[in-house]
Amino acid sequence: MSKELNAIEQLINQDPVFGQLSFNDHEQVVFCNDKDTGLKAIISIHNTVLGPALGGTRMWNYGNEWSALNDALRLSRGMTYKSAITGLNLGGGKAVILGDAKTQKTPEMMRKFGEFVHSLSGKYITAEDVGMTTEDMDTVREVTPYVTGISESKGGAGNPSPITAYGVFNGMKAAAHFKYGSDVLEDKVIFVEGIGNVGEALVEYLTQEGAKVTIADINRDRLEEVSAKYGAKIYEGSDLHAEPMDIYAPCALGATINDNTLSKLQASIIAGAANNQLADENKHGMLLQQRGIVYAPDFLINAGGIINVYAELEGYDRAEIMRKTENIYTTTIEILNKAQQNGITTHSAALQIAQARIDARRAEQQG
Numbered sequence: 087m088s089k090e091l092n093a094i095e096q097l098i099n100q101d102p103v104f105g106q107l108s109f110n111d112h113e114q115v116v117f118c119n120d121k122d123t124g125l126k127a128i129i130s131i132h133n134t135v136l137g138p139a140l141g142g143t144r145m146w147n148y149g150n151e152w153s154a155l156n157d158a159l160r161l162s163r164g165m166t167y168k169s170a171i172t173g174l175n176l177g178g179g180k181a182v183i184l185g186d187a188k189t190q191k192t193p194e195m196m197r198k199f200g201e202f203v204h205s206l207s208g209k210y211i212t213a214e215d216v217g218m219t220t221e222d223m224d225t226v227r228e229v230t231p232y233v234t235g236i237s238e239s240k241g242g243a244g245n246p247s248p249i250t251a252y253g254v255f256n257g258m259k260a261a262a263h264f265k266y267g268s269d270v271l272e273d274k275v276i277f278v279e280g281i282g283n284v285g286e287a288l289v290e291y292l293t294q295e296g297a298k299v300t301i302a303d304i305n306r307d308r309l310e311e312v313s314a315k316y317g318a319k320i321y322e323g324s325d326l327h328a329e330p331m332d333i334y335a336p337c338a339l340g341a342t343i344n345d346n347t348l349s350k351l352q353a354s355i356i357a358g359a360a361n362n363q364l365a366d367e368n369k370h371g372m373l374l375q376q377r378g379i380v381y382a383p384d385f386l387i388n389a390g391g392i393i394n395v396y397a398e399l400e401g402y403d404r405a406e407i408m409r410k411t412e413n414i415y416t417t418t419i420e421i422l423n424k425a426q427q428n429g430i431t432t433h434s435a436a437l438q439i440a441q442a443r444i445d446a447r448r449a450e451q452q453g
Contacts, residue, residue: 257387
């Protein structure tokens, strides 16, 4: 708890936005407030060089507003690089709504949020994220066209979670090929932490492959449901990161690779769906490299979801969605090789490729 308080104090000592530790030359940050619906939201637009900023809306019961702002800034930056490295003509944005999605979210709140999104005239396009559903996106769609991930019955691409999981699965197989010389996951011991929609879909892919899957989540009912469905083992211990495993798949919230967990982590591969898995990208990326743990960059391998919703904007079909998502395998191999050849972290290698594409487009626009 003291570490969390120290982190909050560090944030408070910064200027509110421009001085935030996670501020990274963001183009625009919008604070949204509506007394009638109880809406308190932050829309963060990091970069629009490649196109409009597309990124999901997360509803979370943050401990404080500083944490919410920090999350929005980090997530929107990640979306910029996710789209860039995947070859999509999109920028990076993200929105967070402060509150408990189970008890405070209402259709009126969703419509009011949609009005704030609409006020940005398409510079930001929203989608589903933690605490949100396809039905929520349908409600937002009632007041703005700048939303993706709406129901298939309404002409959308539907729930992006299975495609996100498929991308993570392909990235994991690529990392296994790089580490073990084979991408076969049969009999590999894999811990999946966080069994939401994406985590469950990943468990399905892994169990079909014959992997030995152990699952962990704060929701016991969810664990038992998924365990019964796929035969996955429920983790009953108290220190998951210290357990012997081949692959660690973080699929909940970010920063699970930190000073505390990294020192005891026994996995040889990290490949999961969570955003911002490294608490400190440079420090922890370097420590993973030194320990010989292969890290498949999160903003690359979890890009299946944005590929799925991008289809709504570009009008391509399911087969093309799957083809683009399967290409995550090839890009992951490319990045792991680049990192090894240049003696840099896999995170840095991925960032360099993404940034090069953004810089090239900016040069075109200025030229």
